[in-house]
Amino acid sequence: MSFLDDPKGAFADLTRPERWVLGVSVAFMLFLLGALLTGALGPTYFLFLVGLAGMYALLSFGLNAQWGFTGLINFSVAAFFGIGAYGSALMTAESSPIAGGFNPLVGLVVALVVALVLALLIGIPTLRLRADYLAIASLGLAEVVRLVVLNERWLTNGSAGVRGIPSFFQGWPVLSTFPETMPGLRLVVIPGSPIILGTSFWQSLLNVLLVLTFAGVTFFVLRRAHQSPWGRVLRTIRSDEDLARALGKNTYSFKMQSFILGSLIMALAGVFYTHLNLYVGPGDLDPITTFYAWVAVILGGSGSNRGALFGGIVIVTIREGTRFLNDVALPIDPAPMRLLLIGVVIVAVMRYRPQGILPPQRELIWPSAVDDRGTPETPDSGVREQKGGGGDE
Amino acid sequence: MSEGALPKEDAVLRVDDLQKSFGGLAATDHATFAVERGTITGLIGPNGAGKSTLFNLISGFYEPDGGTVEVNGTDVTGMEPYEVAEHGLIRTFQTPRKLEGMTVREAMLVGPRNQPGESFIKLFATPGSVSESESANLADAERILEDFEIDHLATQPATDISGGQMKLVELARAMLAEPEVLLLDEPVAGVNPTLAKKLKEQIRRLNEQGTTFLLIEHDMEFVMDLADPIVVLDQGHVLTEGTPEGVRNDDRVIDAYLGGGT
Amino acid sequence: MTVLGYLANGLVFSSIIVLGSIGLSLVYSIADFANFAHGDTMTIGAYTALVTFGAVGGLGGAVLGLPYGFFLALVVGIAVAAIVAVGTEKLIYEPLDVDSIGLLITSIGIAFIYRAVIQIRFGSDFTRFGIQSLRPIETLLPYGVRVTLHDVAIVASAVVLVAGLHVLLQYTDLGRKMRAMADNPDLARVSGIRTKRVKLWTWVIGAGLAGAGGVFLGLFNQLSPRMGFNLLLVIFAAVILGGIGSVYGAMAGGFLIGMITQLTPFFSNVVEALPIGPGWLATLLENLITIEYANAIAFVIMVVVLLIRPNGIAGEGAT
Numbered sequence: 001m002s003f004l005d006d007p008k009g010a011f012a013d014l015t016r017p018e019r020w021v022l023g024v025s026v027a028f029m030l031f032l033l034g035a036l037l038t039g040a041l042g043p044t045y046f047l048f049l050v051g052l053a054g055m056y057a058l059l060s061f062g063l064n065a066q067w068g069f070t071g072l073i074n075f076s077v078a079a080f081f082g083i084g085a086y087g088s089a090l091m092t093a094e095s096s097p098i099a100g101g102f103n104p105l106v107g108l109v110v111a112l113v114v115a116l117v118l119a120l121l122i123g124i125p126t127l128r129l130r131a132d133y134l135a136i137a138s139l140g141l142a143e144v145v146r147l148v149v150l151n152e153r154w155l156t157n158g159s160a161g162v163r164g165i166p167s168f169f170q171g172w173p174v175l176s177t178f179p180e181t182m183p184g185l186r187l188v189v190i191p192g193s194p195i196i197l198g199t200s201f202w203q204s205l206l207n208v209l210l211v212l213t214f215a216g217v218t219f220f221v222l223r224r225a226h227q228s229p230w231g232r233v234l235r236t237i238r239s240d241e242d243l244a245r246a247l248g249k250n251t252y253s254f255k256m257q258s259f260i261l262g263s264l265i266m267a268l269a270g271v272f273y274t275h276l277n278l279y280v281g282p283g284d285l286d287p288i289t290t291f292y293a294w295v296a297v298i299l300g301g302s303g304s305n306r307g308a309l310f311g312g313i314v315i316v317t318i319r320e321g322t323r324f325l326n327d328v329a330l331p332i333d334p335a336p337m338r339l340l341l342i343g344v345v346i347v348a349v350m351r352y353r354p355q356g357i358l359p360p361q362r363e364l365i366w367p368s369a370v371d372d373r374g375t376p377e378t379p380d381s382g383v384r385e386q387k388g389g390g391g392d393e
Numbered sequence: 394m395s396e397g398a399l400p401k402e403d404a405v406l407r408v409d410d411l412q413k414s415f416g417g418l419a420a421t422d423h424a425t426f427a428v429e430r431g432t433i434t435g436l437i438g439p440n441g442a443g444k445s446t447l448f449n450l451i452s453g454f455y456e457p458d459g460g461t462v463e464v465n466g467t468d469v470t471g472m473e474p475y476e477v478a479e480h481g482l483i484r485t486f487q488t489p490r491k492l493e494g495m496t497v498r499e500a501m502l503v504g505p506r507n508q509p510g511e512s513f514i515k516l517f518a519t520p521g522s523v524s525e526s527e528s529a530n531l532a533d534a535e536r537i538l539e540d541f542e543i544d545h546l547a548t549q550p551a552t553d554i555s556g557g558q559m560k561l562v563e564l565a566r567a568m569l570a571e572p573e574v575l576l577l578d579e580p581v582a583g584v585n586p587t588l589a590k591k592l593k594e595q596i597r598r599l600n601e602q603g604t605t606f607l608l609i610e611h612d613m614e615f616v617m618d619l620a621d622p623i624v625v626l627d628q629g630h631v632l633t634e635g636t637p638e639g640v641r642n643d644d645r646v647i648d649a650y651l652g653g654g655t
Numbered sequence: 656m657t658v659l660g661y662l663a664n665g666l667v668f669s670s671i672i673v674l675g676s677i678g679l680s681l682v683y684s685i686a687d688f689a690n691f692a693h694g695d696t697m698t699i700g701a702y703t704a705l706v707t708f709g710a711v712g713g714l715g716g717a718v719l720g721l722p723y724g725f726f727l728a729l730v731v732g733i734a735v736a737a738i739v740a741v742g743t744e745k746l747i748y749e750p751l752d753v754d755s756i757g758l759l760i761t762s763i764g765i766a767f768i769y770r771a772v773i774q775i776r777f778g779s780d781f782t783r784f785g786i787q788s789l790r791p792i793e794t795l796l797p798y799g800v801r802v803t804l805h806d807v808a809i810v811a812s813a814v815v816l817v818a819g820l821h822v823l824l825q826y827t828d829l830g831r832k833m834r835a836m837a838d839n840p841d842l843a844r845v846s847g848i849r850t851k852r853v854k855l856w857t858w859v860i861g862a863g864l865a866g867a868g869g870v871f872l873g874l875f876n877q878l879s880p881r882m883g884f885n886l887l888l889v890i891f892a893a894v895i896l897g898g899i900g901s902v903y904g905a906m907a908g909g910f911l912i913g914m915i916t917q918l919t920p921f922f923s924n925v926v927e928a929l930p931i932g933p934g935w936l937a938t939l940l941e942n943l944i945t946i947e948y949a950n951a952i953a954f955v956i957m958v959v960v961l962l963i964r965p966n967g968i969a970g971e972g973a974t
Contacts (some may be wrong), residue, residue: 073756095543125962131756133552133961134688136891140954151947192739195579221517228523229510229530236492243490246452247570248478248506257513291763298760303494332775336880339769346764347747352755361494363548368528 017357021310028317037189043197045321047204049316051276054211055269057312060296061218062265067294068303069231071238073135076122076142077293080263082285083118084270086149086156087111089280094164097157106167109269115267116260118145121258127252139287144286149346161281166208167203168275179203211272215309218265222305225261227364234258235303235364266293288339292319295342296354298349301356310358318342404463405574405605406451406482411460413450420446423460428574433596433606435620436639438615439650442587443629444609445487448578452484465573474525479506481573487582487609489559492551497543497562500551501534502527504569530569530619541595557588561647563594568599575599575606581615593619613617617641657799661921662914667806669913670813673874674868676909677820678861678891684900685857686748688758693865694887695769696736697731698880701873702773704732708784710922717812720789720804729812729870736866737859739769744858754865761813766884774880781877790880805893809871817866817906820860827854837900889916889950892957898967908967919949 014022035041059081065070088107090096102110126137149156156162165390169175179202187195225231233254236244244251274280300307318341322334329335349356363370401407404427420443428434437443449455451462453474461470464480472480475623492500508530509515510523538544541561544553554562560580564623567575580596581589589612596619597615600606610616616623617637625632627649640646656664679693705728713722743765748758789803824830832853835841844850872882889912897908925945931937944952960968 021757030916073759074752115713124420125958129961130965132759133895133965135759135887136689136895137961138956140892140957144951147948151945174522180674224516225513227526228516229508230513230516232495232499232503235494238495239492240490242454242474243486243492244503245454245474246478246484247566248475248504249503249511250473250475284487292641292768294760294763333779335779336771336774339774343764343767343771347768349745350751350753352758352762352763354757360494363499365499366524366527367533368524369531370486 005036009317015361021358023233025310025313036195039190039195043195044201044204047201047208048276049209049320050229051204051211051272052319053313053316054208054215055272055276055312056292056315057215057309058211058218058269058272058335059266059293059310060312060315061215061222062262062269062296063293064300064303064305065222065225065259065265065309066262067224067239067306068297068301068308069238070255071131071233072127072255072259072262073131073138074259074262075135075139075287075290075294076145077266077290078287079122079142079145079272080115080118080266081289082116082145082149082280082282084111084267085280085284086270087114087267088115088271088274089162089165090156090164092170093162095157096162097154103171103274105168107274111267111271112264115263115270117261118254119260122356123326124258124265125258127255139290140370141289142290146282149285150282156282159282161279161283163279165278165280167206167272167278168272174306175206178206191336207272207276210275214268214272218268219309222265226360227366230254230257231364237301247352254311288342291346293343294351295345296358298354299345301359304356304358304360307356307358307360314345318345403430405430405465405645406607407461407463408447408451409461409463411450411462412449412458413446413455414458419449419629422459424626424630425632426624428605428607429622430573430605431600431603432622433600433608433620435616435623436609436626437611437616437623438626438632440628442649443546443627444626445578446629448484448576448609448627451477452576453480467524478570481574482578483567483572483574483576485560485563485567487578489556489563491559495549495551496548497515497538497554498531498534498547500562501538501566501569502530504566505530507531508569521618524644533569534565537568540598541565542591549558554587557584560584561588561592561595562597568604569581572604574605574607577606577610579609581610581612586596589615628636640653658767658921660799661918663795663800663802663806665914667714667736667802667809669915670810670909671871672886672890672893672913673817673867673906673909674813674837674864674871675890676897676905676912677817677827678863679866679890679903680894680897680899680905681857681861683753683894685840685854686744686758687689687840688755688762689891689964690923691759691762691887692743692766692769692783692886693861694883694890695766696740696772696862696865696883697869697872697877697886698883699739699769700736701733701871701878701882702777703735703866704728704870705777705873705878707731708786711818719808719809721786725784725786726775729867733866733872734865736869737863740858740862740865743857766887770880770884777880779880783877784874786874805874809875812867814872816864820864820902823860828854833857833860834902837902837941863890874946888957889953895957896960896968904967912956915956916949916953919944919952920946 011019032041032046036043059077061076063077064081066074088104088111090111091099091102091107092104093100122138122141126134126141127138131342150159169178179199182202185197187197187222191194233244233249236249237251237254241251292315297308299314300309300311318338322337322341325337326332326334406428408427409425411421411424412419419501424447436447444475446455450457453469453472453476463466463469464477464482467480469480471478492503509519515523533545535544538547543561544556546558551562564577564580581591584592593615596606608616608620621632621636623637623640624634625646632645632649633643635643644647675693675715679690682690682693696882708724708728714724714727716723718726747761751758751761755973757758783838789805791801791803795802824834830847833856836848836850838852869883872886876882876920893908893912894905895908896911897904899907923941926940926944931940
């Protein structure tokens, strides 16, 4: 049933939380649209926010592939994000202490390869560990990575960070000069407060298209993987690893695959961030980034890709909302406010809705196999309603 | 040590002089026995005789301190559980394992071994073959669920069914892995008599179709009725092996059960 | 500095780590989850003492260079850390219907809330207790040992607290029950121990010791809202080294990890002096064994211990 054919019916099909999320999202969009049209929200800044939301969504997708699918407690999200960001920055920036000046596509490939190596380095020792030991060990190893980035000045510029990073489309035909060649537009919606769309707007638009591409491809890959027998083995490991082993599944290998997949997606988020922010520093490897991703995933619903998307948007709202509040209303430092909100959201989710807001609801069987048999059934009640905190020990 | 063990010509599982101790306490003490192809072999013994430890050693969940395990003539000692499973030995667990967030049908589909769709690459390289095998597995799963007369549960959440039904699903799933020898750890513990009877019929039927079984069971009536031969374990070693009749009348077995072993 | 000097510094820092690691280990085994808010419980103790000391002042006399008022502040810091932990257990952890992984994740939220509240109230800058810094003790200087009377006070107080805990564990009914529960929670429950009460006392003792550790950390270095969270992983390393659930293991692990991190500069001198070949290995070691990587070394040790002896260096072998 497509939403366009039968909007009413499609709406009735949604679960209550789905309707709720849909309602809030629509209201939020209208609010943003209003802010845009009245000039309260600059269109370039708006696009920056969309890019940021896409980045957090990517980060959450990556964590979802590890924790949501397989139950791996990875507290080294920030390390992979940072490695992706640094990998790309060091290859492309003019001020890079090592290579520098390469095409951003080279940066992308190098970043992913380095992230793969790091995933193997962290994964090989820790993936045999009990779930809670994995949490502690991965947080410790992420800290080691951060210390290396901070202290090895010959490689990373140390605490000064890397500047002079080009846009992702540098050196591409057409796109590299697209923002400059586009004419400046002047829109007048409300008389007296015109909206100017200049070079920076077009640049932001390109960035948004880039992150949409990254996130779109990732979403497609993860959705197929989640519905596949491969994803089913991961879900079995999450519930009961011994059962998977008894049934002949090489769980260590599956865990490694899931860990690498997630890590590459996190590095992809880092690559995008590098070319969005045009500066990276050791502060980008702060553990808070890890926990932003965690909040997004457990809030959205562990194992749910659209939940991760929703969680990513909430994170940007918290991040930028606190800044906004600080600017207009409360003279409170936004950093601890963010921390407080993140903390409250974690506790509230675990207390009132441990399965998250949009837990995966439907049976996950390779779609064409189910269609062949003409039984596109869905269970009466949500399959995952019981519990979402984690696998049984 | 292994006195009373019967000679076996075509053993699908051979356990030789297996040892394992925890903190200086021997849980498995030079155990030796074999499971003849085509049999339903029972494994009984008083509480603490080391039956579950033995299962864990055979299936690769514990690493033995000494001795060997052979499946189908291959030495699988010290292999990972999944490797042991690849050689045709599948086990179930005493407490039914719940697969959260899956329907019964999904939980069943974890069973088949070597699915092409379990390779991440193939999901994108050859989605056709994934589809094909998934359809076939789905058909197999539905057929086995029908055989077990629980096909009406197919789309129920796997966590919402009764303990006895879970045991049936577990057995059905193990069959999808096409084992040569299936180790059942207390298949009817906590199962109501009607379902227990059904489980017994299913095990017998599957055995007639060629699957070899080794089962631990506390329900004497159940095991005496179903299994032949029966291996008796006491304090980690094989006390005797024989027909249900023989074991029932063996004084040493009675002593072991009464005295808790001396 | 001489070896003795490094050892003396290590002893002071170890005292703080030991105070932190005992509580983390007890809660890990008795409440059955890795409490990521433990570091921030230390921060609570430190800031409570800061406020208390600011309010009561010196109160006349002084012991070991520390005014009486500081010791009062220490006691209040311990008490508030314990009260906050018990309150959190009652209000948050106890009503939760999640497994130990869920509790672990929740504790991260709790850690952020603790830290955020402190940061909102006190800002994110470093601060110090209003106590004049002391010069190193003159008589020890010839031996290359640069410790102040404050450092002596830290070690002495830690020894008193740990001795008190030892007496409690060995000679009281509560202590025996706690050891039994830490050893085997299921068995303890079956044998009729009122686990809820023991659990509450575990929080009181664990968080109280953490609060004391936080106060001393503030005295040893400075106070900042991140002080506890930054130390959390080092404390985890100590707990894992000693074996989760073992109080005496936590003490030993805390001592070792504290020593290792403080002795890193000494080790780096040793590495430079040793004729290590091939040359690239020597260069690598010289670059890695530096003060900047002191914590990283502790974390790597922790991961190695997790891999080869998950029950701690003194515990039974891996099963």
